[in-house]
Amino acid sequence: MLAGCTPWPPEFAARYRAAGYWTGETMDAFLRDRARRFAERTAVVGGTQRWTYADLDARADRAAAGLARLGVAPGDRVVVQLPNVPEVFEVVFGLFRLGALPVYALPAHRRSEVAHLCAATDAAALVVAGVHAGFDYRELAAQVRAETGGPARVVVAGGTGDDGDSGDTVDSGAPAERDGFTSLAQVRRLGEGQAPPATAADPADVAFLQLSGGTTGLPKLIPRTHDDYLYSVRASAEICGLTPDTVYLSALPIVHNFPMSSPGFLGVFHAGGTVVLAPDPSPATCLGLIEAHRVTDAAVVPPVALLWLDAVAGGAHADRDLSSLRVLQVGGAKFGAEAARRVPAVLGCALQQVFGMAEGLVNYTRPEDPDETVFTTQGRPISADDEIRVVGPDGAEVPEGEAGELLTRGPYTIRGYYNAPEHNALAFTPDGFYRTGDLVRRTPTGHLVVEGRAKDQINRGGEKVAPEEVENHLLAHPGVHDAAVVAVPDPYLGERACAYVVPRGTPPGRGELLAFLRGRGLAAYKIPDRVEFVAAFPATGVGKTSRRDLREALRAAHARPAPAPGGAGG
């Protein structure tokens, strides 16, 4: 196994193979097999492009051969930061074919996150878009290289065009015309007519690395194996009832675990269906795509579901023909029962709640579940071999129906983060259960209801923010003596982030502080929505105060009724 990763104990691996979960298929063999079965069916629609399974397979061949000629070798890690364009599949399956490991970055990530990913994985290459949504990813790549001294190669896939296939923008003009930058179009030319490298990836080994939501200063990397991931994909496709007639709309960034495998594009490819890529999740874009492509399944986070519901119920998009839509999947953050009930009423389709994590465990409400279960729970695990424990602060299991922390272990839940032995000792129990940090309650049918969170994380409409990471950036400002970032409730996003700052001397301006964070290359969703200056932090009891207690105390103070007008505000 890739160095720095924790394998499943042999007895568990043997059990998962015997049960038929781990079949020994690699991601590359998966695409080859699907391309054989579904050759002329449409695999991907994105912008003006439409690729069949055979097209995708041929593109993966060329990309693999071209990347190999560029010097990317089997076992190399390659950071992939691409928006929802078809090229993402060409690049990722090209890497699998070559035996290299994609490391997924979100399009929203900036210098700080991308540099961390490149350095932490010792990446051999970085694949970025050209200019997308007004942002120049080539410039970002150049900054990352200046800062980290790596990666040696940058591939620019797509450029300024809507279809993301121009691929040649890098050939013209600064700042991309520099050493080590190659366009995807050039990579294709390099691979043209070449036999793709013969790979023999071990299905039990790591296929790719996924970024965790994170609770610490630097986000951890999640190693997923071919065997474990493809099991979750096959089982998800079955649970969700995908068929060759499925037309799946990905409204979320495609490299997130939810639209990747729950059941996501991989589940759709497993079934031989079609993936439609939405460039953004807005109702105007997505409801239009649903109508135009007769979309049957779509996956969104709660704030996006609320936007779609309001757009249809409020009349702005009431005339859209959404009759093809079979199911709307909602996950990534808690979807309240009241909003849940509106999905069938307003959109005329079924709802499926999805409670998952990039570390592994995914829960779905099932199509056959009673409506109340679908509206009020976050589903039950994929596998009969997903072991679930709901424990109290003492680590002992709580009685059924009571809330406690969810611990889990199973055939597709990791046993450790990449290169993180100290963190692993905290995040996993000695017998290998992952501490999810989610507070859940279990119903008699085995469905889970998410009641809250025991971990230091802000869930901003499905996007995860580690307070400590943002605090560390704030503390780098000379005008900041201390900082604590806490979640505050928000009717639309569920939670937003508020930074409490104890200034050093004259407080810096709010705008200046936020500009400072942006200047440090932090993704926009991690920039606090609010900044409050306070003279000192509340005392949080005797003895050593933990950051967590402090954040709790600030949250509690914030939750107090607003002071009377004229009173001293906090």
Ligand code: OOB
């Ligand atoms: C998904 O994955 P991540 O890794 O971005 O975040 C996982 C965390 C969970 O531990 C939980 O705190 C929260 O996101 N979460 C939910 C939820 N789904 C995820 N909290 C309440 N209700 C839900 N339905 O977010 C993810 C991965 C695969 C499928 C779906 C979501």
